[in-house]
Amino acid sequence: MSEKIKFQGSPSDHLANERTFLAWMRTSIGIMAFGFVVVKFSFFLKQISIILGKGIVNQSKGYSSVAGIILVIVGATTAVLSFIRYKKTERQLSAGSYQPSSLLMSFLTAFIFGVSIFLVIYLIKSI
Numbered sequence: 001m002s003e004k005i006k007f008q009g010s011p012s013d014h015l016a017n018e019r020t021f022l023a024w025m026r027t028s029i030g031i032m033a034f035g036f037v038v039v040k041f042s043f044f045l046k047q048i049s050i051i052l053g054k055g056i057v058n059q060s061k062g063y064s065s066v067a068g069i070i071l072v073i074v075g076a077t078t079a080v081l082s083f084i085r086y087k088k089t090e091r092q093l094s095a096g097s098y099q100p101s102s103l104l105m106s107f108l109t110a111f112i113f114g115v116s117i118f119l120v121i122y123l124i125k126s127i
Contacts, residue, residue: 008093008094008096009094009096009098013093013098017089017090018086020089021086024078024081024086025082027078027108028075028076028079028082029075031071031072031074031075031078032071032075033075034075035067035068035070035071035073035074035075036068036072037068038064038065038068039072040068041064042064042068043065063122067115078104078107081103085101085103085104088101
């Protein structure tokens with residue numbers, strides 16, 4: 001006779017936790033992909049500059065490469081933090097004592113706001 005696993009939280013709570021985790025993973029992949037594109041676009045501009053001759057395409061100061069690498073790092077960090085959050089929520093649901101936390105959301109919101117400010121300043125200076 002097999003025993004049923006007793007869930008303190010309902011199965012739908014655990015499934016919602018999984019969906020939230022997968023959404024965070026998609027977000028982290030999107031951040032890393034954007035960072036990759038930023039780095040590769042910087043490389044593309046350097047190559048075009050070499051082909052067309054120096055001075056025809058404005059040489060950047062290297063900010064886009066650094067920004068792209070930072071985006072990839074933040075995407076990877078988001079993936080790790082989302083997994084930690086998923087496991088913590090899973091334990092809490094099983095114990096029947098869920099405590100919401102906004103650490104990951106606060107971190108990502110602050111980072112995206114900071115990147116937005118950086119991009120606005122960067123674009124204004126490049127006009």
